[in-house]
Amino acid sequence: MPPKERKIAFMGFRSVGKSSLIIQFVEKQFVDSYDPTIENTFTTQVRVNGQDYLLHSVDTAGQDEYSVIPQNYFININGYVLVYSVNSQKSFEVVKHVYDKIIDMKGRMTVPIVLVGNKKDLRFERVISEEEGRRLAESWKVPFLEASAKEHPSVKDVFETAINTMTLKENGDSNE
Ligand code: GDP
Ligand code: MG
Numbered sequence: 001m002p003p004k005e006r007k008i009a010f011m012g013f014r015s016v017g018k019s020s021l022i023i024q025f026v027e028k029q030f031v032d033s034y035d036p037t038i039e040n041t042f043t044t045q046v047r048v049n050g051q052d053y054l055l056h057s058v059d060t061a062g063q064d065e066y067s068v069i070p071q072n073y074f075i076n077i078n079g080y081v082l083v084y085s086v087n088s089q090k091s092f093e094v095v096k097h098v099y100d101k102i103i104d105m106k107g108r109m110t111v112p113i114v115l116v117g118n119k120k121d122l123r124f125e126r127v128i129s130e131e132e133g134r135r136l137a138e139s140w141k142v143p144f145l146e147a148s149a150k151e152h153p154s155v156k157d158v159f160e161t162a163i164n165t166m167t168l169k170e171n172g173d174s175n176e
Pocket of ligand 1: 019020032033034062119121149150
């Protein structure tokens with residue numbers, strides 16, 4: 001089977017680790033300082049459930065609670081990974097704002113979304129519990145994971161979950 005081409009946008013407040021998650025997945029390394037203003041798209045081929053994907057990960061510069069999200073983040077995007085960091089209450093609020101904007105544009109039934117609480121390695125700085133994250137995701141009826149861009153397996157889970165969520169939606173799940 002030829003690879004399926006898919007595009008996932010990573011969104012959320014600045015400094016939550018969007019770039020770090022993508023770079024950990026694509027390059028299998030943790031980068032400590034990556035220019036926060038760069039908006040890059042990283043392309044990689046992955047195999048999930050026996051299917052090859054040519055995956056484009058769109059790294060956004062980040063949003064805040066007032067952001068108007070540019071049109072190009074809605075066009076030709078197959079799914080979204082919404083990221084907050086477990087050590088930032090603000091980032092948890094921003095992710096709700098971003099969710100509302102995406103739903104306004106795309107509609108709740110159609111858009112594959114995964115919620116990610118990043119920086120779970122920062123145990124002593126945590127202000128958002130895993131339970132809080134899970135409850136938010138449940139209210140949206142989307143998958144939830146905590147991750148650390150320092151830990152490759154947790155990052156791989158994020159990407160595989162995002163791909164599986166897209167596939168489910170594309171195949172018309174009726175769990176809505
Ligand atoms: P972005 O603005 O959302 O793209 O965030 P970056 O990926 O640039 O990360 C912002 C800062 O947080 C950088 O210093 C990263 O090294 C750091 N960082 C990102 N992810 C993690 C993580 O999972 N754990 C820890 N401890 N630091 C992280
Ligand atoms: Mg970045």
